[in-house]
Amino acid sequence: MLDIRKRTGWLFFAVMMAQVILVSAQVQSKSGVKVLTLVTFEVFSRIERATSGGVSGVRNVWDSYFALRGVRAENEELRRQLAQLQVKLQEEHALAARSQRLQALMDLQSSSGLPTLAAEVIGGNPNPGLKTVTIGRGSADGVHTDMAVVSPTGVVGRIIGQPATHAARVQLLIDRNAAAGALVERSRAGGMVVGTDADPPLRMELVANLADVKDGDDVVSSGVDGIYPKGFLIGRVERSERGNGLYRKITIRPAVDFSSIEEVLVVLVPPRPATRDEGVQ
Known part of the structure; x- marks a missing residue:
């Protein structure tokens, strides 16, 4: 239905x-x-x-x-x-920085009045106890043991060991076994700069407590060691205070940045016997 x-x-x-x-x-x-x-x-x-x-x-x-x-x-x-542009920009910056370093090296070479040889740092030393670098110049270039090595910013070190034909080892001034005759540029107070394992890595010794040495004074090579030419900057006094004995306690901040050395000058002057500096106090 x-x-x-x-x-x-x-x-x-x-x-x-x-x-x-x-x-x-x-x-x-x-x-x-x-x-x-x-x-x-x-x-x-x-x-x-x-x-x-x-x-x-x-x-x-x-x-x-x-x-x-x-x-x-x-x-x-x-x-x-x-x-790609960033990589190219970095390359151009690196090239410009290298050009500036080489120009400073050439300026030092022409103004030093000494026979020098430009050298490139080609290696370091993996042993942390020995602060040395290797340069790409050797006996074939006239490099000999105990020749001074400098840079536009100051004293670097000296040639140690027997150089190879196209390579040589440089003991840096901050090595604990390194030393250089030195003068306080302002007061002419003399002494000996030695390398240490501390910070700062340089210490000035054999400076009498009565000597006029102040924080911030520039310290230069005195030439008494027979290796380093006189007048090259070593560093700046970071702290100077009266010592417990006869000599002051002086720490020095190096002028050279030893962590980024790329080009140096070898001073082609054979070492001579050390002499007594009249400025030593």
Whole structure:
């Protein structure tokens, strides 16, 4: 019974819709176009508009996706170019710094009035107890044992051992077994600068308690040791105080940065016997 009612209802609905369609097909609007045509056009136009909007949305998504990929590729290329420019800039800075160091070395070579030979530091010493470096000049270049080694900033050290044909070992002044005759430039008080394992790594000894030595005084080589030419900067007094015995306690900060030595000058003057300096007090 229920199925017959449902079928009757659907049949009635279908008949009514058919009548509406038939009427719409016959009735015309004010513009002369049949109502059915207008309704059909309106329905399909809405469907086309929705479909067109969906297609446009999909197209915009794809366009955005490809544009994003293009931006990413462009960013990667820009990052690569930036990295290349940074490397090139570092190389140019290194070249400029080396040019400045070589120019300072040439200026020292021309102003020292001594026969000198430019040399490049080619190695260090893995033994922390021995503060030495190796230079790329040797006996074939006129380098001999106990020749002084200097830089534009001050005294570096001396040649030790027998030089090879094209290499030699330099004992740095801060080595605990190194020493050099020295003068306080301001007061001319003399003594001996020795290397230590402390900080600062230089100490000035044999300077009387009565000598005029102040913090900040420059200390230069005196030449009494027969190795280092007179007048080359050794360092600056960091602390000077009266000692318990006859001599002052003086610590010196080196003028040379021994952690970054790259080029030096070997003074091609054979060592001579040590002499007594009148300035020693």
